[in-house]
Amino acid sequence: MVRQDSNGYEQNSYIKKNKNPECMNLVPIRNGTSSSNNNSNNGSYWKVSRGLFVETDESPINRKLPKELLLKIFSWLDIVSLCRCAQVSKSWNNLALDGSNWQSVDFFQFQVDIDSYVVENLARRCGGFLKVLSLSGCQAVGDNALSTFAQHCNNIEKLNLQGCKKLTDRTCQSLAKHCHKLQVLDLSSCSAITDFSLKALGSSCQQLTSLNISWCVLLTSNGIFQLVEKCTELKYFTAKGCINFGNEALFHLARNCRNLEIVNLHSCKNIQDEGLIELSERCAKLRYICISNCNNLTDQSLIAIANNCINLQTFECAGLSQLTDAGFQALARSCHKLERMDLEECVLITDHTVTQLAFHCPYLESLSLSHCELITDEGIRHLGAASCASEFLTVLELDNCPLITDLSLHHLINCHNLQRIELYDCQLITRAGIRRLRNHLPNVRVHAYFAPVTPPPSANNSRQRFCRCCNLL
Known part of the structure; x- marks a missing residue:
């Protein structure tokens, strides 16, 4: 979400929140009037009428602080706090629900x-x-x-x-x-x-x-x-x-x-x-x-972006199966300010694309190569040796890259700012390789999945042919 x-x-959002009844029946009121042509409320504060407070209000804070100062304090509160303050007294109700808040x-x-x-x-x-x-x-x-x-x-x-x-x-x-x-x-x-x-x-x-x-x-x-x-x-x-x-x-x-x-x-x-x-x-x-x-x-779009949008910082093209190394080479050589790239399921790209990004994009912070099945340890080696790796790279996604091995993790040990690496369905990655990476980068979060180990066959082959239920039947 x-x-x-x-x-x-x-950013999407449909999470069910806890109800807060005390805020639902309270709505703000205004002191004074405001119209579409009245700009006096921009950067200014409305004067609070002294008639809002009765002479018998003996609350110390109301006697000591000017009402304008209380109104200023209320202006820093959130919705819940304002609604709670509005239930303290009549004078606070008027201040908390003032439209300027x-x-x-x-x-x-x-x-x-x-x-x-x-x-x-x-x-x-x-x-x-x-x-x-x-x-x-x-x-x-x-x-x-x-x-x-x-x-x-x-x-x-x-x-x-x-x-x-x-x-x-x-x-x-x-x-x-x-x-x-x-x-x-x-x-x-x-x-x-x-x-x-x-x-x-x-x-x-x-x-x-x-x-x-x-x-x-x-x-x-x-x-x-x-x-x-x-x-x-x-x-x-x-x-x-x-x-x-x-x-x-x-x-x-x-x-x-x-x-x-x-x-x-x-x-x-x-x-x-x-x-x-x-x-x-x-x-x-x-x-x-x-x-x-x-x-x-196709690559024609990437080449046009490379020729014209040199200030590009974020580029997301997940799922575009027609894009190749040629298009990304043009992009990397022109858009040196790139910080975030999502190349998930760009299935035709190879280590050449990763090498070009590593060499030409020194500010790269986040790179997704998930489901790019032609990426190997060689591409990650160039990425790990690049200047962006040691200074800026924080997120690397390599889900379902079947040619990636523990050697790639070794190439990343100099990525001192790396915060998260995704390795789901990288079948050549081992627990030992992840442990070695964490020895060098203790704060990195590694997301990986290892299938349960198949239990070895019994030594004496004494396993029953049928379960107990079958025997009963």
Whole structure:
């Protein structure tokens, strides 16, 4: 289960959390008013009315500390702590539930508790204060709640709706109508979203810099065109599993969003070399590319990326069976800033690819070669002797590499920062080899599997022909 950061490194989430009833019935209130055109709440604090506190309040902390200072202290508390403070006294209730304390709210921890009315109450009480909201995994929230939210919280900048499966185009139309300051939007797994949503967002949310529409299977290339025609400032674009996207979607992105830095096209199976070549030629700032399971891509795509995206840091191409050493050689020789590479199931690559990466990519931190069955000890020898190995390499995955032996582990003893190595189904690796590696690298985590040893035959061959049950029968 993974959650997505602002950089687009995606992250899914449907773990059931423990309920916390004390937070569910409390919603923030505002002191003063805030409208979409009122910017006085940016970096400032609202004056607390002395009328909120009765003269008979003898609590020492209330008598000693100014109310403005208490409000500042409350601003550092999390949701649970604020709700608990709100139950202490009437004065603390007013302070804890003040809208200025609720500028950023993450309901992921309470996703099983959150219903539409909670979101509606939060929106009405917080109003223009709320700038960041995460409803990731809150599957009970529907269009009505988000419509109310959009009307009241028109200063929202970051909104995470991952996995809110009840949402439809109506939500995006409400956001487009009211939330013109929206910069980061996650709609992943909102499977009812269609091209109408992208058209609405494109027409009004022109400050959008990050968009995640993974697994929105109804979206097409036409929707991308309507989005990027005006949303030209996109930097982070994630569209995993959008099976209807083809080369046309990449053409529209490339021609309108020249500032793209992160593109995740995992499992967009209709994408071909022409689309990725266009994207790499026009978006030279790309530093993260994921094209895993885009099975139609060949070395032509790698060569285009190598020629244009010299700032590339992360490259994921798992499952691309047509890629060869020639493409990765070009990539390694041009993209010297590479830090993370996932080459799992690139079955045609050999030790030559590993050697080129070791020689030309001095900052390599993570490398996956799982199911690359042509990799041998010789390739790992070059990797272990490279400058990146001793300084930066922290993760190495070699699952199901049948030609790897204990000699490879010996070549890795100088990788002083190595934290994890995967060796599942490497049948030539032994326990003794792993012990020797750990003698040199005591902190490394080695994940391996050894089949149970077959018991030797009995010396006197006295084993019964039938079990006791058979004898009874």
